[in-house]
Amino acid sequence: MKWSEMFTSSIGKKLVMALTGLFLIIFLIVHAGINACIWANDGGEMFNKAAHFMGSTVVIRIAEIGLFLGIFLHIIQGFMLEFQNRSKRKQGYAVPMGNKGSKWYSRSMGLLGTILLLFFILHWWHFWVPARFIGHEELTELEINGVHMHNMYNLMQYTFQELWVVIAYVFACFSLCWHLIHGFQSAFRTVGVSNSKYVNLVQNVGIGYSIIISLAFAMMPVSMYLGWV
Template sequence: MIVDNSGELFNIGAHFMATNPIIKIVEPILAIGFIIHIILASILTLQNRGARPIKYDLRRQSGNCTWSSRNMYILGGLVLIFLFVHLWNFWWKIKFAGDPLLTEINVDGTTMENTYALVSGLFKSSIIYCFLYILGGIFLGLHLTHGFWSAFQSIGFCNQIWRKRLECLAKIFAFIIAAGFSIIPLYFMLGLAN
């Protein structure tokens, strides 16, 4: 998309993702993993809140934990909304509902759906959707910043040397993911597409 305004590379990539047998196996496993993660995170959050029914009078947690780690449940909810919007507007339409923009095209002798038209049509038609999508990418990045290193902490990498390294890697990883989700709407908002 960014290096090819025609949309051919985007359509080739989307077709590869839709027809690759490994992706077809991993996709439902990933979905089940998300569902389990959401259920277990909700149970754990409710148990933690129930463990101390009376709130502290004064909370000064900014010195020993980040804003993201204190608000993982809220960020998780916002990411869930973002995930729902993303799946509804793209995955659901491509897999099941269809869309008038998903006409079949021929790229290098292979017939495929024009997913570029679907994606570009949505981002070109709504600057609000672009902003919401970028915001969703940022929320996802913030959620992953804490989640990445705390996953390693859960398996024992919790000393100060590893924690600092993992927090740095988490920030890099989260930035790449957030930028990856934000770059396509930014591309259309800045008018770089045809």
């Protein structure tokens, strides 16, 4: 079997979704960890240092290319699978099966993923594009221990003064949580975890992971809007 045959088979396509999904799951831990520095109560110093490290270290910048490849592969393959799968039943049922046997979020990965994609466009426009390319008047420069860096903390605080932005971010985190609750355990099933001991572990860890990560992300704009940090 050629590589192309493997990755275009129905299981191969799932494998691409699972492997890129697991990669993004690991990325979210790093992203949430770095951002959690805003709660250090030091006026954003720790967060700015962490953000500067991520932006100025060559290994991380190379990994960033991998991250974008992974995320776009996940998005493109996800949409293709969604449309291909939908086309496999030209005539639907008069009485839909609904929740008799499966959870709504496991059937709505395409919708939840689309919400997340729309959120990413907003999110990249808020932070990634100003930091990398076009700058922003609230993205001031500062110097910590003789090192020049962006004041990303300031840009965050400015961005999260708008109520609609905070609501959009919290809504996206809500979508993320459901997307992850299904995606986490589904990814492990797809790579072949069938031993009941591990399936149970993966299920429980997955739910815990999804809630903690989404809650942490959701609390960042909320904390800033309410002036907690």
